[in-house]
Amino acid sequence: MIRVENLSKSFAMHNQGGAVIPVMSGAELAVASGECVGLVGQSGSGKSTLMRMIYGNYLAAGGHIHVDGLDVTQAAPRQIIRLRRETLGYVSQFLRVVPRVPTLEVVAEPLLQLGHPAERARERAAGLLARLNIPERLWSLSPTTFSGGEQQRVNIARGFAHAYPALLLDEPTASLDAVNREVVLALIEEAKARGAAIVGIFHDEGARARVCDRLVDVTAFTPKAAA
Amino acid sequence: MTDQAYNFAYLDEQTKRMIRRAILKGIAVPGYQVPFASREMPMPYGWGTGGVQVTAACLVPEDRLKVIDQGADDTTNAVSIRKFFQRTAGVDVTEATADASLIQTRHRIPETPLTEGQILVYQVPIPEPLRFLEPRETETRKMHELEEYGLMHVKLYEDIARHGEIATSYAYPVKVEGRYVMDPSPIPKFDNPKLSDSPAIQLFGAGREQRIYALPPYTHVVSLDFEDHPFSASKAPHDCDLCGAQESYLDEVITDDAGSRMFVCSDTDFCAGRRAQGMKGRLWASPEPATEELA
Amino acid sequence: MTLIQRLTATDQPLLKVTGLTKNYGRRIGCADVSFDLHPGEVLGIVGESGSGKSTLLSCLAGHLAADQGQVIYDGQDVLAMAETERRRLSRTEWAYVHQNPRDGLRMGVSAGGNVGERLMAVGARHYGGIREKATDWLGRVEIPADRIDDRPSAFSGGMQQRLQIARNLVTGPRLVFMDEPTGGLDVSVQARLLDLLRGLVRDLGLSVIIVTHDLAVVRLLADRLMVMRQGRVVEQGLTDQVLDDPQHAYTQLLVSSVLQV
DSSP states (O other), X not given: XXXXXXXXXXXXXXXXXXXXXXXXXXXEEEEOTTOEEEEEOSTTSXXXXXXXXXXXXXXXXXXXXXXXXXXXXXXXXXXXXXXXXXXXXXXOSSOOOOTTOOHHHHXXXXXXXXXXXXXXXXXXXXXXXXXXXXXXXXXXXXXXGSOHHHHHHHHHHHHHHSOOSEEEEESTTTTOOHHHHHHHHHHHHHHHHTTOEEEEEOSOHHHHHHHOSEEEEGXXXXXXXXX | XXXXXXXXXXXOHHHHHHHHXXXXXXXHSTTOOEEOXXXXXXXXXXXXXXXXXXXXXXXXXXXXXXXXETTBSSSHHHHHHHHHHHHHHXXXXXXXXXXXXXXXXXXXXXXXXXXXXXXXXXXXXXXOGGGGTOOOHHHXXXXXXXXXXXXXXXXXXHHHHHHSSOOOOBSOOEEETTTEEEOOOSOBGGXXXXXXXXXXXXXXXXXXXXEEEEEOTTOXXXXXXXXXXXXXXXXXXSOOTTTOOSSSOEEEEEOSTTOXXXXXXXXXXXXXXXXXXXXXXXXXXXXXXXXXXXX | OOHHHHHHHOOSOSEEEEEEEEEETTEEEEEEEEEEEOTTOEEEEEOXXXXXXXXXXXXXXXXXXXXXXXXXXXXXXXTTSOHHXXXXXXXXXXXXXXXXXXXXXXXXXXXXXXXXXXXXXXXXXXXXXXXXXXXXXXXXTTOOGGGTTSOGXXXXXXXXXXHXXXXXXXXXXXXXXXXXXXXXXXXXXXXXXXXXXXXXXXXXXXXXXXXXXXXXXXXXXXXXXXXXXXXXXXXXXXXXXXXXXXXXXXXXXXXHTSOOO
């Protein structure tokens, strides 16, 4: 479902003397449907960078990324947009929404984008919010005013609203209490069971052990300090 | 009789040729506003300088001229224009619609149906019907060119939204031969149906605005409206108090300080003609009943 | 039709721009701009004042005559088409939302008349029908129905902008040009407008070209982003990619110059 081949990445800092910083080279990764692969490596080793490249958020310097047959490194923006709408979900660490939009709408939006009837989309959104223990009185408010943990749960609900065949999860259990952590892990297990290919970053080792089928250490892709 | 210091009908021949060209173009493109180089006339703008120039360009010595203002032959404006052409062109004048070969009018179409061979000249203050909503001349010309007339209905829409009906009661916009939207000058909308399919030539002159437009005989003219708010040519629901006419356009006249009023035909020739035939209205008792009270 | 259906229905771009150039004397307005816009796509154009983004928008919408290049809309050459045809398009299939609602509204005409104008322009002649549709659209842009006979001069800035949007969308356009639509508005009003625009774009499957200098606006609205500088396109791509991983020096500067809240 997700296949990364010989991927490399560097950042060129034009406004800081034109420094070119290579951050990744020769990255390889393959994730099959129904499989969850955990990315490990110390902070700054490129876990999030790799994930963002798979999502098309960062440009690759070289190599290929195939998601459901589409090469993200070569695809036109609208192909990537379609991929994101239909196939590839992403739960980031930060919630980015239009202020003032009610939480229920935020969560239902991925389904509305796909043309699902509004009624059904809201039903599904409500189910997820309830499961993630967001009190119903908050559903009509914008999540921008919520606490960090609440925002994170809204973000997760949004990420799981549509049954994406491929999912990228960046620290989904961070800043969650035990009860909600359990809910999120169950959601991940359900996604796997329905055949989703998942790439995740988990600092929480217990969570990692429970949902990940195998781990990939991205430190291996760190470019050798070019002397 | 003619005042020899002036050329026939005041304007020089070159100016008249220029105006005639504009008139011919207007007749060739019914409803289209033709620009012309309006001259200074010995009267202020708003007193019919456009109409006077058109009349001057059309007059021939054999013409018999009638001039009306709001339907009346005896108001200041009508009298001075009539005298102006008597003095500068020496043409015969008349008050009888049927006898006139050329009629200059302000704000009315005569009640007596016009016939072939007659010319009706309208004095026009603002020729551009779209100006109400679009003040830019460049834009309104473009709208005429491209037949973009949605805006005209916006005006009528605003009328209905504000007053429950199309409250525009004069200068009511019309569409000419399915092409140009035209301002028929401030005639009451009661007169609008008379614009259409008239055997006479109808010419419109706007002096300050330097525009001439025309309706050749038997031109189809439709008043704009909405399907659910159709055009209706309304008038005051009364009969003429002098001649008893039921179907003529009426002026309301306040007759004393207590608010007594009477309704009389605005077309003085039409009213007098009916009275001459012995028809009487509610207040027609003595020869001049109203005049005394008004004086 | 849902967005996805629209996207998959055809792979033809709705708008194809090639080598569009406009100079003001010796000064460059915009130079050699090329891009495709597909049905349902939202393209953001950013750049500082004088970067040529507004010139480009005006050329695309036919308000300015381009010096060179081609603009093909739905198979028709816009720059070569007769003005009648182009103006017909701009009343029916296109819409243009001005930064200042005063430029896009008739301030002396009621809200209902403003919304109804485009309907009447394409031949609607039933007062009741026009009014019904205007009421519906006022509702969609969250203007109370009892304000239908008020003039826009009695409206707040945000309400005027929403009225302008209703007036533009009432005839069901396919392509909408927006010039700094959230420009002169308070931040709180901006958010409401953005939310509204997003919903309309999604529900109506509109193709939109939005010019702004506000990167937050494009992040929330635009699928794709074009960065302009001195009349030229220096970078384009997926909106979040351009903002999060800018490649061109100017884009990096632009992104890093945004104040964080």
